[in-house]
Amino acid sequence: MLIKIPKNFSLKDSDVTDESVYYERRKLLKTMGFLGAGALLNSAISNKASAGFFSDDEVKFASQKLNYTQDNQNLDLIKTPEQKVISHNNFYEFGAKKNQPAELAQSFKVDPWQLTISGECDNPITLDYQDLTKKFALEERIYRLRCVEAWSMVIPWIGFPLASLLKKAAPNSKAKYVAFETLYDPKQMPGQASRRLGGGIEYPYVEGLRIDEAMNPLTLMSVGLYGKTLMPQNGAPIRLVVPWKYGFKSIKSIVAIKLLEHQPPTTWNKLAPREYGFYANVNPNHDHPRWSQASERRITSGGLFTRNRIETLPFNGYGEEVASLYQGMNLSKYY
Amino acid sequence: MTSRNIIFILKIFIHISALLPVLNLYYLALLDQLGADPVEAVIHFTGIGALNLLLITLCVSPLAKRLKKGYLLQTRRLLGLYAFTYALLHVVNFLAFEIQFDVALFFSEVIERPYITIGMLAFLLLSTLAITSFDGIKKKMKKKWQTLHNSIYFLIILVVIHFYWSVKSALILPIIYCLLCLIVLILRYQKLKRLILSIFV
Numbered sequence: 274m275l276i277k278i279p280k281n282f283s284l285k286d287s288d289v290t291d292e293s294v295y296y297e298r299r300k301l302l303k304t305m306g307f308l309g310a311g312a313l314l315n316s317a318i319s320n321k322a323s324a325g326f327f328s329d330d331e332v333k334f335a336s337q338k339l340n341y342t343q344d345n346q347n348l349d350l351i352k353t354p355e356q357k358v359i360s361h362n363n364f365y366e367f368g369a370k371k372n373q374p375a376e377l378a379q380s381f382k383v384d385p386w387q388l389t390i391s392g393e394c395d396n397p398i399t400l401d402y403q404d405l406t407k408k409f410a411l412e413e414r415i416y417r418l419r420c421v422e423a424w425s426m427v428i429p430w431i432g433f434p435l436a437s438l439l440k441k442a443a444p445n446s447k448a449k450y451v452a453f454e455t456l457y458d459p460k461q462m463p464g465q466a467s468r469r470l471g472g473g474i475e476y477p478y479v480e481g482l483r484i485d486e487a488m489n490p491l492t493l494m495s496v497g498l499y500g501k502t503l504m505p506q507n508g509a510p511i512r513l514v515v516p517w518k519y520g521f522k523s524i525k526s527i528v529a530i531k532l533l534e535h536q537p538p539t540t541w542n543k544l545a546p547r548e549y550g551f552y553a554n555v556n557p558n559h560d561h562p563r564w565s566q567a568s569e570r571r572i573t574s575g576g577l578f579t580r581n582r583i584e585t586l587p588f589n590g591y592g593e594e595v596a597s598l599y600q601g602m603n604l605s606k607y608y
Numbered sequence: 609m610t611s612r613n614i615i616f617i618l619k620i621f622i623h624i625s626a627l628l629p630v631l632n633l634y635y636l637a638l639l640d641q642l643g644a645d646p647v648e649a650v651i652h653f654t655g656i657g658a659l660n661l662l663l664i665t666l667c668v669s670p671l672a673k674r675l676k677k678g679y680l681l682q683t684r685r686l687l688g689l690y691a692f693t694y695a696l697l698h699v700v701n702f703l704a705f706e707i708q709f710d711v712a713l714f715f716s717e718v719i720e721r722p723y724i725t726i727g728m729l730a731f732l733l734l735s736t737l738a739i740t741s742f743d744g745i746k747k748k749m750k751k752k753w754q755t756l757h758n759s760i761y762f763l764i765i766l767v768v769i770h771f772y773w774s775v776k777s778a779l780i781l782p783i784i785y786c787l788l789c790l791i792v793l794i795l796r797y798q799k800l801k802r803l804i805l806s807i808f809v
Contacts, residue, residue, distance in 0.1 A: 356644075371644070
């Protein structure tokens with residue numbers, strides 16, 4: 274029997290439910306909680322179930338269908354159901370609990386958007402919202418995404434190679450690294466305004482790649498998944514996907530790309546350099562100091578009783594395409 | 609209402625409030641209604657639940673003293689055993705759903721990961737308290753029983769450190785629990801002072 278919330282608690286609002294209202298709902302669930310029941314509702318309730326409770330005044334982000342060429346090569350990969358992909362997210366800008374981004378990000382504004390490419394390049398570019406889906410031919414890429422927390426998903430991303438974008442910007446000979454930055458907007462992203470929600474990391478979120486990693490054919494600028502434009506909780510309107518690295522490298526909601534001479538700082542490395550490196554290549558032989566990386570739980574369909582623990586592969590199984598980038602490099606030193 | 613009646617009602621209340629959430633948890637798990645990672649959900653829920661129950665258990669004596677209602681002390685064993693139950697589920701969930709019965713991996717994780725080592729120590733200690741919670745054993749152990757059960761003050765510190773070390777970056781909740789732990793310990797400052805002195809003097 275699901276715990277039902279009586280109608281007289283539901284709040285009367287216009288379409289856009291603002292921040293304070295969401296916090297009221299959190300508080301309500303917390304006061305109902307006893308012996309962790311509150312924590313249960315908070316952390317365990319799926320997006321579907323919470324949508325059932327709160328559907329009255331919720332604004333649901335509207336994604337659009339995309340035109341793209343299908344991925345015919347990776348059809349043997351069992352995909353993670355879309356409902357799980359859009360309801361289980363590490364996106365601390367919208368709360369550090371996995372179900373919070375789906376709940377708190379639905380009124381995120383993606384249009385207008387500006388993505389600037391600058392730095393050591395001959396042709397700095399600015400892309401606007403329409404450019405993101407119209408400027409480059411879109412393709413579907415079914416990739417494994419391996420979180421550093423030792424779970425993984427298989428997601429049919431839609432986007433274009435980062436290499437195409439960078440080639441247009443024409444990096445010069447000084448460009449050795451590429452830096453990325455997420456939007457900083459505490460009004461829209463409550464995790465950036467509140468340390469309690471924001472999970473203790475520094476904002477804006479920054480990431481970086483070596484230029485050869487950025488130019489690798491696998492590296493994707495993604496604007497959609499499962500045939501539609503990205504939902505805010507997945508990093509709308511545009512995000513990076515680097516499938517051979519831990520998921521925290523695949524930075525979301527990007528506003529700036531810079532070509533640099535020197536290695537840029539990256540958010541998780543700043544927080545805990547012993548635990549999160551710059552390279553963050555998926556490596557079953559190099560454990561996180563606090564847990565093993567030799568295996569992972571693959572989230573597909575099926576619930577609690579699914580036997581889904583699998584061996585983690587070096588470079589998340591993309592060694593054929595990327596191992597050559599790291600020849601001669603000590604991967605235990607450069608983790 | 610006699611104190612016997614009040615205790616009876618209190619115990620019923622404790623049974624219901626402790627059992628309902630965890631039964632609901634596994635019910636939702638069977639229906640796949642716990643989100644995309646039900647394994648993480650059940651492990652977190654039973655962990656936090658065990659910690660909550662431990663803290664509640666540690667509030668009973670100060671409360672009984674303050675309200676001058678000694679019979680409240682009779683709820684401690686029940687609460688403590690529920691704390692153990694949640695902790696047991698927490699460990700079993702970890703072994704069954706996270707590790708998925710790879711016994712070698714289970715042992716290597718317990719040994720190699722400090723936060724799991726300290727958690728396992730706390731669990732073994734709590735198990736000892738649970739096993740010796742019965743009247744028969746209490747009588748046989750005499751003075752040693754109380755010495756053993758005083759280790760709950762050490763246990764709660766282990767549990768709070770286990771929680772703190774398990775978190776990636778969102779330290780706010782572990783810090784709150786550290787404060788709660790401090791409060792329940794400070795509530796018995798005199799008693800703890802005597803205990804610590806008796807060990808070293």
